[in-house]
Amino acid sequence: MTDETALSAPRDFDGLRSLILARRQSLPKRIAQVAAYALDNPDEIAFGTAASIADAAGVQPSTLVRFAQHLGFDGFTSLQSVFRERLRERNSSYEERLSALRADVGDNGANHRILEGFLTASGTSLDLLARSLDEALLDRAIAALAGAETVFILARRRSYPVASYMAYALGKLGVRNQLVESAAGLSPEILSFATPRDVALVVSFSPYAAETIDEARQLSERGVPVVAITDSAFSPLVQFATLWFEVAEADFGGFRTLAATMALSMALAVGIGDARRDRKPGKPRGRARSPS
Known part of the structure; x- marks a missing residue:
């Protein structure tokens, strides 16, 4: 093993993820390509063969070995075992999680x-979140969202409560918004009304909702600015986002809370309301009240 890779290999997926994110700026191009694929597709890494994974990631099988060694593992099989352990821990049923918690x-x-x-x-x-949040990024995101004609809000599954709260809060604050949900399957029609004068707020965490990612892509391709809340620099949302926040939620017994994400959402909503209020003529300056 070279000096470049002479480091202690992470023992779990969270440690591996943290190491990859910490070194993402210095990773060689092909290794960074594998790293992005690995974090976006952990199940495929866990169960795929070196040949199938390399083909899906668009690299040579030897690059997988270099990727593993770059992170301190003696080979790809050793790294793969971390992904398999992660699968056993994270993909357990809720009944299994409850039993383990008990x-x-x-x-x-x-x-x-x-x-x-x-x-x-x-x-x-x-x-x-308090230690890592970029204040300038928060200001830019609030300015972009406050300047939108309509804020389109997209999220599914575990992220949906965040979208629901944002729609409620922005509505209370008098900010025009559209929660993209439809029991009749009309989401594509709803999104068709979005223009570059609007902004989409998109929330998705691993395992990412494929529909949300696809909708973010479509909006981005049509010139609609996208502000994303996600959990990784390698999230598929990042490539479509004009601005994005990385929020890592800690877990207990395999269950993750949304505490940091909801706090960020509240800050965005109140900040947007405050910025819009300041733009109205004749309105006294003052902080917008948080919706109750």
Whole structure:
């Protein structure tokens, strides 16, 4: 192993992800290509062969070995085992997660300990966001969203509560918005009304909702600015986003809270309302109140 790769290999997926993100600016082009594919498609890395993974990532099989060694592993098989372990931990059913959680907290005061676990995880997420958030990025995102004729809000599955809150808060603050959801399957028609004068706020976390990613791509191709909230520099949303926030949520027992994401969403909503209020003639300056 060369001096370049002489480092301790991460023992779990979170550690591996953190290492890749920390070194993403210095990764050689082909290795960065594999890294992006690996974080976007962890299941394929876990179960695919070197040949199939290399073909899907658009590289030679030897690049997979170089990628593994670059991160401190002695070969691709060793790195692959991290992805397989991640799959066992993250893709367990909710029943399995509950059983594992029960084994961890025991029976005595279990409910209180579960609450403590989620409070601790939420606190960790909030602290990380407070340390990592770029204030200039926050200002630019609020300015872009406040200047939109309509804010189109897109999210699905675990991210949907964020979209629902944003639509509620912006509505209360008098900001025209459109939550893209339709029981009748009319999302494409709803999105067809978006123009470059609007802005799309898109939220998606791994495993990313394919429909959300595709809709973000379509909007970007039509010149609609996209502000994204996601969890990785290698998220497929990043390539379509004009501005994007990286939010990492800590988990407890395999369950992740949305504490940091909701805090960021509240800041965006109130900031947008405040900026729009300042633009209205004859309005006294003052902070917008958070919707209750």
